[in-house]
Amino acid sequence: xxxxxxxxxxxxxxxxxxxxxxxxxxxxxxxxxxxxxxxxxxxxxxxxxxxxxxxxxxxxxxxxxxxxxxxxxxxxxxxxxxxxxxxxxxxxxxxxxxxxxxxxxxxxxxxxxxxxxxxxxxxxxxxxxxxxxxxxxxxxxxxxxxxxxxxxxxxxxxxxxxxxxxxxxxxxxxxxxxxxxxxxxxxxxxxxxxxxxxxxxxxxxxxxxxxxxxxxxxxxxxxxxxxxxxxxxxxxxxxxxxxxxxxxxxxxxxxxxxxxxxxxxxxxxxxxxxxxxxxxxxxxxxxxxxxxxxxxxxxxxxxxxxxx
Amino acid sequence: xxxxxxxxxxxxxxxxxxxxxxxxxxxxxxxxxxxxxxxxxxxxxxxxxxxxxxxxxxxxxxxxxxxxxxxxxxxxxxxxxxxxxxxxxxxxxxxxxxxxxxxxxxxxxxxxxxxxxxxxxxxxxxxxxxxxxxxxxxxxxxxxxxxxxxxxxxxxxxxxxxxxxxxxxxxxxxxxxxxxxxxxxx
Numbered sequence: 001x002x003x004x005x006x007x008x009x010x011x012x013x014x015x016x017x018x019x020x021x022x023x024x025x026x027x028x029x030x031x032x033x034x035x036x037x038x039x040x041x042x043x044x045x046x047x048x049x050x051x052x053x054x055x056x057x058x059x060x061x062x063x064x065x066x067x068x069x070x071x072x073x074x075x076x077x078x079x080x081x082x083x084x085x086x087x088x089x090x091x092x093x094x095x096x097x098x099x100x101x102x103x104x105x106x107x108x109x110x111x112x113x114x115x116x117x118x119x120x121x122x123x124x125x126x127x128x129x130x131x132x133x134x135x136x137x138x139x140x141x142x143x144x145x146x147x148x149x150x151x152x153x154x155x156x157x158x159x160x161x162x163x164x165x166x167x168x169x170x171x172x173x174x175x176x177x178x179x180x181x182x183x184x185x186x187x188x189x190x191x192x193x194x195x196x197x198x199x200x201x202x203x204x205x206x207x208x209x210x211x212x213x214x215x216x217x218x219x220x221x222x223x224x225x226x227x228x229x230x231x232x233x234x235x236x237x238x239x240x241x242x243x244x245x246x247x248x249x250x251x252x253x254x255x256x257x258x259x260x261x262x263x264x265x266x267x268x269x270x271x272x273x274x275x276x277x278x279x280x281x282x283x284x285x286x287x288x289x290x291x292x293x294x295x296x297x298x299x300x301x302x303x304x305x306x307x308x
Numbered sequence: 309x310x311x312x313x314x315x316x317x318x319x320x321x322x323x324x325x326x327x328x329x330x331x332x333x334x335x336x337x338x339x340x341x342x343x344x345x346x347x348x349x350x351x352x353x354x355x356x357x358x359x360x361x362x363x364x365x366x367x368x369x370x371x372x373x374x375x376x377x378x379x380x381x382x383x384x385x386x387x388x389x390x391x392x393x394x395x396x397x398x399x400x401x402x403x404x405x406x407x408x409x410x411x412x413x414x415x416x417x418x419x420x421x422x423x424x425x426x427x428x429x430x431x432x433x434x435x436x437x438x439x440x441x442x443x444x445x446x447x448x449x450x451x452x453x454x455x456x457x458x459x460x461x462x463x464x465x466x467x468x469x470x471x472x473x474x475x476x477x478x479x480x481x482x483x484x485x486x487x488x489x490x491x492x493x494x
Contacts, residue, residue, distance in 0.1 A: 001391065001393050002391045021393075024393075025393075025394055027396070028377065028379070028380075028394040028395070028396060028397070031396065031397050032380065032397075035430055035431070036430070036431070036432070037429075037430040039430070040380035040381060040427075040430075041380070041381060041426070042380045042381075042385050070380075300380070303385075303386065304385065304386055304391050306386060307386055307387065308386050308387055
């Protein structure tokens with residue numbers, strides 16, 4: 001078994017078999033990161049560059065840990081402290097780094113499609129760590145892994161994604177991933193934060209929190225992206241919290257226990273109240289742990305494509 | 309069907325397993341500070357038989373037994389044509405200070421065992437590591453690794469393939485086959 005692709009540009013470009021292979025391999029890596037010595041030597045002859053043209057804490061640390069636990073050499077780069085500020089093009093920046101014999105590139109970039117462009121021009125394996133409001137494939141994979149851990153096979157399960165769907169790369173990658181795994185997906189949020197034709201991806205759309213919570217087995221709650229709200233999509237955070245915030249009272253009113261997920265960082269008191277985020281039903285911290293295992297699996301399987 | 313012949317089956321197979329168990333008992337008595345570790349995937353099947361038989365003969369149920377996957381430690385990663393899929397590792401005890409018996413079905417180049425020794429280090433420092441293999445393919449080694457306990461020794465050319473087939477619903481008996489050079493392992 002091997003991946004059908006050389007890069008992870010987005011969930012859109014990989015198959016269901018690829019997803020399953022990554023998730024199954026991640027199970028073994030999760031065991032590895034729970035050992036007293038959390039390291040394997042698989043990628044000892046591989047060098048990975050982490051190129052972050054946009055801020056990130058969680059994803060960057062998670063990738064870096066995954067690389068280190070696979071024994072890869074790593075170099076880090078962030079746009080704020082580089083020649084990008086001096087006007088260098090993306091291709092020049094990346095080619096300069098690759099000249100130093102780098103094998104794989106993990107990149108976050110504000111422009112959707114930056115990775116697809118890069119993949120056409122360079123030889124290294126590229127992993128998309130987020131491109132603008134487009135895709136964030138490793139987040140979708142770790143979400144699917146965490147869901148599978150919580151409720152088993154996702155075929156036929158109901159998953160609802162709440163919040164700012166319009167600006168969310170996590171939402172789009174999640175939708176692609178969950179649909180490929182056979183889950184039913186519904187997005188829920190204020191009409192201004194849901195793209196108009198999103199239903200054409202084969203998913204449901206709702207603007208009613210209570211109804212959607214009743215329907216779903218898993219609620220993946222997204223952050224209101226304050227930094228991307230260049231115009232007013234919602235009257236106020238307080239109003240958003242009132243209509244779309246999930247609190248303990250709403251959860252306790254449901255007929256069944258549902259699983260609560262959040263890709264972080266949480267705006268406590270806006271999309272989730274603290275008692276929900278820290279409740280027994282929440283698997284938010286497991287998601288973070290699984291993130292390292294899933295990223296190890298992605299790096300390992302893509303490195304396999306680079307035969308020596 | 310490509311050319312193959314059976315090199316061990318039936319009563320002889322059973323006797324071989326029993327003999328190996330008695331050899332182990334000779335050196336490890338009641339297995340108080342010894343554990344068995346099967347190397348994934350096929351060594352585990354063999355290890356299960358050994359574990360079962362040892363428990364029967366010694367009448368103890370507490371012989372420690374684990375499974376070790378060595379995929380991430382192999383030296384042929386990115387060099388194999390067909391990538392290997394990782395299996396689970398299940399070792400719910402520390403090997404620190406224990407005598408470890410690594411169990412694999414066929415000892416061939418020794419590279420799997422090299423990887424297993426590497427992987428084992430991540431579970432502590434064993435007092436001693438021994439190797440038990442059902443089939444020892446002599447003269448094919450790439451590394452200075454030898455078995456301490458051997459079921460059957462086979463002299464075969466590099467191109468041949470040795471397979472241990474454990475009894476299941478389809479195949480009623482345990483058998484060891486040797487295939488000629490044209491055998492497709494998949």
